[in-house]
Every structure is written in structure tokens, then in C-alpha cells.
Amino acid sequence: MSEFESGRNTRTILLAVVVIVVVVAGGIIGFLFLGGQGPTDTTTDTEPSGDRITILTRHDVAIHNVFEPLFLESDFAQDNGITDILWKTPSAEFWDDLIDRGEIDVAWGGGPTIFDQLMRDERLATLDSELMQEVAGRVPDQIAGANMKRNDTSGDLKWMAAAISTFGFTVNHQFLDEYELPTPNKWTDLADATYGSLLPTIPTIAMGNAPDTTSNTRIYEIITQGLGWDTGWQTMARMAGSANIYSGSVETQAASENGDVGVSMSIDFYGYLTQYRNPDCEYIIPEGQTIVNGDPIAIPHNAPNHEYAEGFLDFVLSCEGQALWLDPSIRRMPILECAFWEPAAEDAQDLYAVYNQTVDTVGIDFNDTLSLQINAAFTRYFEAVFTQAHTELVDTWNLLVTSYLDGDISESQFESFAAMMGTPVTIVDPNTSEDEKFTAEYAVEINEQMIYDSDFASTMQSLWTAAAKAQYQDVYNQVSALLM
Missing domain, CATH: 3.40.190.10 (Periplasmic binding protein-like II)
Structure with a gap:
């Protein structure tokens, strides 16, 4: 994950590290929360x-x-x-x-x-x-x-x-006004270049790391199901490029409540509680892009x-x-x-x-069965390509945004490169030695092994991270070549 530093009165959230305490007693080691104390x-x-x-x-x-x-x-x-x-x-x-x-x-x-x-x-x-x-x-x-x-x-x-x-996002209007950013109404709004315009120093969005937050994972599933698989991942790549990624939903929510970012991914009750505590904040249900x-x-x-x-x-x-x-x-x-x-x-x-x-909310037609069938693969893939390759993602997205806003590349070039950046990666499957793009079908195929085989899950995550970094670097190099 990249570290964003700001000289413009941006506060830094220190992520708490949850330590699993191991107690040794008579040579027996037990996880305390499994032992009940x-x-x-x-x-x-x-x-x-x-x-x-x-x-x-x-x-x-x-x-x-x-x-x-x-x-x-x-x-x-x-x-x-x-x-x-x-x-x-x-x-x-x-x-x-x-x-x-x-x-x-x-x-x-x-x-x-x-x-x-x-x-x-x-x-x-x-x-x-x-x-x-x-x-x-x-x-x-x-x-x-x-x-x-x-x-x-x-x-x-x-x-x-x-x-x-419901699932949506919490905006901090004071932050948005200070940096002259528009108020978003849909997930796709958050993929706009304007939310990356403060990079590399100031992230504008807070997103939770998928394995660490079930509510944020539901948001990411809504995006991929509502917009379509590839388009959903491309949209989230653009969002993540403008974002800081946090270790849980509480930390993600606190970022907008405290004014560290302009937008946080939110389950509704966190949004309404923040809205109650901070009058500068508002919880927004994305238009036609949520579920109950x-x-x-x-x-x-x-x-x-x-x-x-x-x-x-x-x-x-x-x-x-x-x-x-x-x-x-x-x-x-x-x-x-x-x-x-x-x-x-x-x-x-x-x-x-x-x-x-x-x-009365009218949302997307959400497939709970698919969510269950791909959950482990989905969350580990998110972490691999966005959290663990965040520095490379931000660097590439920043170059894309800056080049577009400065007029050095056209809108069509910007959209094409952004799609290349976020398209689900392809790796060589360690079981079959075949090339496998991360599709919904492939996620279903490997999900059980991702749950029950930790070595396989770790290997897959490493392969996805390496592929994502290479993909981001390739886009970075292509854009850089146009600017020479």
C-alpha cells in the first residue's frame, strides 16, 4: 500500500494492528479468542x-x-x-x-x-x-x-x-468543497479522473481491504454484479487508484468522518451514524446501484x-x-x-x-448464490491486485489522470488505458499450467481450494499481485512513451 503524505493539513490515520496473543502454558499454545478469554x-x-x-x-x-x-x-x-x-x-x-x-x-x-x-x-x-x-x-x-x-x-x-x-458511500462536504470536488451520486462517479486530481499526496476516497470487511466486500460485489464483471473491476481499479485502503470498515468510515478523505465506502448505519455525529457528512445511496x-x-x-x-x-x-x-x-x-x-x-x-x-429502494438484481460461490477467491483477488499492488496502481493512475487533465492524452486514450489498467489479470494456474484470466467462472472453480488450501491461496495471491504490478507497469510505460 502506498503512503500518502500531505503538506495541506491532511491528517494521517494510523492503522491499528490487531495482535493475536499466544499464551504458552504447560507447552500448549492456544489462540485466546478461540479459548474464550x-x-x-x-x-x-x-x-x-x-x-x-x-x-x-x-x-x-x-x-x-x-x-x-x-x-x-x-x-x-x-x-x-x-x-x-x-x-x-x-x-x-x-x-x-x-x-x-x-x-x-x-x-x-x-x-x-x-x-x-x-x-x-x-x-x-x-x-x-x-x-x-x-x-x-x-x-x-x-x-x-x-x-x-x-x-x-x-x-x-x-x-x-x-x-x-443498504450500501453506499459517506461524503464529507467540507473536504469536497475545500478541494473543489463534485458530490458523487453513483459508483461510476468515483471512477472519474477528478477524484485522482490530488494525487500523489492526497487520496480522496477510503476503501476497506476486502478480506477485512464484509460490508465493503458487499459493495465491491454490487459493483461487479451491477456494472458487469470486467467493467466492475475496471471501475474499482480507478477508485482504488484515488483511494487509501484501510484494514476494516470502521477505519474506512472514520476517514470521511474525520475529514481525511472526501468519500468512504459505507454500510448505511455507519453512514447515518457519521451523519449524526458530523453535520458536514452525508450518507448517499447510489442511484440504482445498491441492494438491501x-x-x-x-x-x-x-x-x-x-x-x-x-x-x-x-x-x-x-x-x-x-x-x-x-x-x-x-x-x-x-x-x-x-x-x-x-x-x-x-x-x-x-x-x-x-x-x-x-x-422502497430499487436496486440491482443481486445474485447471493454467486456471492457465496466466489467469496474467498473474490476477496483474496481484491487484496492481491489493489492492496498489495497499491503503490504501482497509484503511480499508474496518477500518470493517467495528470496526462489527461493536462491535455497530453485524449479522452478516448485515457479511457482505453484505464480499462487496460483495471482489466482482471491473467496468470498461469499452478494446478493446470494453463493461462487463466480472473473471471467469475474461474473464481467459482477455485473458490473451494482458496478456502481449504492455504498454500494454494497464498500462491494464487502472489501470482495475482505480480501480474497486477506488471499490468500497471505496462500501462505506465505506454503512457510515458506517448509523452516523450
């Missing part, structure tokens, strides 16, 4: 006096802090002596191991792809009890054309959405406290529980409209108009 666990320092439920989640601590006390005060928790929640928040790659250990009661949040993978691998319980059927009856089957419940191939209900989201997602909640097939888990789902999908999404520290869209009639929603009626806009 590392920094990814949030609970009290002492053992609870009553029973506890354990929740595996991608939700941040703000959500824990709002939902936990209200659930523990509920009649269900009181009647069953539940006095504590243990929150486990590792990245998605560790979910399978944690569930397989039989320690997880509820899986909650992180987007459909994670839960579809868990369903595919038979790690989710069927939600078929009388209570779960009642809860499922509260949840709409679809919102804005997107499924809010998921059944497996046998027709058994495996997860339900507990909240809804249902963010799942489910019960692992081997949950040690299945009855408690059902009680938690019942609480989250009650009107009272849904209203908690509207808390000022969260400001997320509930899936149930009745949330807005609860006393807790009194100060969040501004979000009701947003809710109605969300449920």
Missing part, C-alpha cells in the same frame, strides 16, 4: 452468579452495550436466571472453529455470506420450534426484492434477518443453550428489541416497522423517513 471476548471480570449465553458476532461494542442490559432485564432472562452475555467478536475466518467447539449459543450479524456459508456447511440449527415459527412470522419474507429469511436445500429455515442495510441486505441472526446446530438462544432471538425480533437499533449510538435500520412506535424510538423519528426510503 482473549480481547475478542466482552464480559464481566468475574464469573456470573447465574446462567450465561455466548454470542458470536461481527457487531461492535456499541451494539453489545445497548442490547445486553435490556435483554438481561427481560422477563425471559429473569425467569431463566440469565445474568450475563459473553460476546465473541473474531473475524469470520474463526467462526467455524468456534462453533465446532460447541461453545456458541447465537450467531449474529456480519452479512448474508457468512451465514450462507454456515448453512452450506450444516453449522446452523433449523428454526422450527413453535416459538421460532412465531418469530419468523413477524419477519417479512422480502424487502425491496431481497430475501429476509434463508431456507436450506431441504426447505428448512436456518436464519432470519434482524436488521436491514438482511443482516442475519441464527442458532448454531450444537448450541449448548438452545432454549436461551431462542429467547434471545425472540427478544431481538420483538418490537422492543427492534427499537434498540435506533439508539443514538447505533442508528441502524430495524427490520420491523413496529420499532418506530416504541417509546425508545421517540428521538429517532428522523430515521423513519430513511426506513421508508430503504424499503
Whole structure:
């Protein structure tokens, strides 16, 4: 990744390095968050006096802090002596191991792809009890054309959405005004040369590294599905050339909120929260270029406290529980409209108009099955060609933009070179020794091996990075030759 330095009052975000602490005890080394006591666990320092439920989640601590006390005060928790929640928040790659250990009661949040993978691998319980059927009856089957419940191939209900989201970007109008940049309305706007006009010193866009953020990955999938595969990757290459790439969605969002960039990739609730905190910021849903997602909640097939888990789902999908999404520290869209009639929603009626806009959203025809089939290959490819080859990408994009804006190359030349720069690369497949372009079909073909064979995944990523650097250098050389 390139380092951007600015002499124009641009602040630098220091990326936090998450350290996995390894403890040696009696010669046995264990990852702490797999053992249940590392920094990814949030609970009290002492053992609870009553029973506890354990929740595996991608939700941040703000959500824990709002939902936990209200659930523990509920009649269900009181009647069953539940006095504590243990929150486990590792990245998605560790979910399978944690569930397989039989320690997880509820899986909650992180987007459909994670839960579809868990369903595919038979790690989710069927939600078929009388209570779960009642809860499922509260949840709409679809919102804005997107499924809010998921059944497996046998027709058994495996997860339900507990909240809804759109995907777009957050703009910082003060930044855009200061540098005389236009306000974008679509993903394709962000591929315009003007957003690269401050290079090489000032990135204007914040993008999350795909393996580190499920919400930003969904955005990249929307772009490739909505615009077409090659055009989508070409568009993202131009965006990434104007961007700084961050290690997660929180860091990506903070960049626009703090005024370090003009535009951040955003899931809606991060955008609305930033908008609430900073009046210079605005969350924008790209015109006809988004989707509505249902963010799942489910019960692992081997949950040690299945009855408690059902009680938690019942609480989250009650009107009272849904209203908690509207808390000022969260400001997320509930899936149930009745949330807005609860006393807790009194100060969040501004979000009701947003809710109605969300449920009326007309987005792209998104293929969830394809997303599941290519996820590992897709995210590793993104990292290989954009994050790990970022310096070369920025250098090439900067030369292209400068040459075009200075009138040294024509618009048609600029578009042609930009397409060459971003077209998915071709490498020699290490299994077959055949040339393979990174197409959607090829991503499907190699995805399982990318998941389960770490050596293969590492080799592929290295090959893609090398090919991307060579491709960027080739475009750089061709443009340079025209300027001589």
C-alpha cells in the first residue's frame, strides 16, 4: 500500500494492528479468542452468579452495550436466571472453529455470506420450534426484492434477518468543497479522473481491504454484479487508484468522518451514524446501484443453550428489541416497522423517513448464490491486485489522470488505458499450467481450494499481485512513451 503524505493539513490515520496473543502454558499454545478469554471476548471480570449465553458476532461494542442490559432485564432472562452475555467478536475466518467447539449459543450479524456459508456447511440449527415459527412470522419474507429469511436445500429455515442495510458511500462536504470536488451520486462517479486530481499526496476516497470487511466486500460485489464483471473491476481499479485502503470498515468510515478523505465506502448505519455525529457528512445511496441486505441472526446446530438462544432471538425480533437499533449510538435500520412506535424510538423519528426510503429502494438484481460461490477467491483477488499492488496502481493512475487533465492524452486514450489498467489479470494456474484470466467462472472453480488450501491461496495471491504490478507497469510505460 502506498503512503500518502500531505503538506495541506491532511491528517494521517494510523492503522491499528490487531495482535493475536499466544499464551504458552504447560507447552500448549492456544489462540485466546478461540479459548474464550482473549480481547475478542466482552464480559464481566468475574464469573456470573447465574446462567450465561455466548454470542458470536461481527457487531461492535456499541451494539453489545445497548442490547445486553435490556435483554438481561427481560422477563425471559429473569425467569431463566440469565445474568450475563459473553460476546465473541473474531473475524469470520474463526467462526467455524468456534462453533465446532460447541461453545456458541447465537450467531449474529456480519452479512448474508457468512451465514450462507454456515448453512452450506450444516453449522446452523433449523428454526422450527413453535416459538421460532412465531418469530419468523413477524419477519417479512422480502424487502425491496431481497430475501429476509434463508431456507436450506431441504426447505428448512436456518436464519432470519434482524436488521436491514443498504450500501453506499459517506461524503464529507467540507473536504469536497475545500478541494473543489463534485458530490458523487453513483459508483461510476468515483471512477472519474477528478477524484485522482490530488494525487500523489492526497487520496480522496477510503476503501476497506476486502478480506477485512464484509460490508465493503458487499459493495465491491454490487459493483461487479451491477456494472458487469470486467467493467466492475475496471471501475474499482480507478477508485482504488484515488483511494487509501484501510484494514476494516470502521477505519474506512472514520476517514470521511474525520475529514481525511472526501468519500468512504459505507454500510448505511455507519453512514447515518457519521451523519449524526458530523453535520458536514452525508450518507448517499447510489442511484440504482445498491441492494438491501438482511443482516442475519441464527442458532448454531450444537448450541449448548438452545432454549436461551431462542429467547434471545425472540427478544431481538420483538418490537422492543427492534427499537434498540435506533439508539443514538447505533442508528441502524430495524427490520420491523413496529420499532418506530416504541417509546425508545421517540428521538429517532428522523430515521423513519430513511426506513421508508430503504424499503422502497430499487436496486440491482443481486445474485447471493454467486456471492457465496466466489467469496474467498473474490476477496483474496481484491487484496492481491489493489492492496498489495497499491503503490504501482497509484503511480499508474496518477500518470493517467495528470496526462489527461493536462491535455497530453485524449479522452478516448485515457479511457482505453484505464480499462487496460483495471482489466482482471491473467496468470498461469499452478494446478493446470494453463493461462487463466480472473473471471467469475474461474473464481467459482477455485473458490473451494482458496478456502481449504492455504498454500494454494497464498500462491494464487502472489501470482495475482505480480501480474497486477506488471499490468500497471505496462500501462505506465505506454503512457510515458506517448509523452516523450
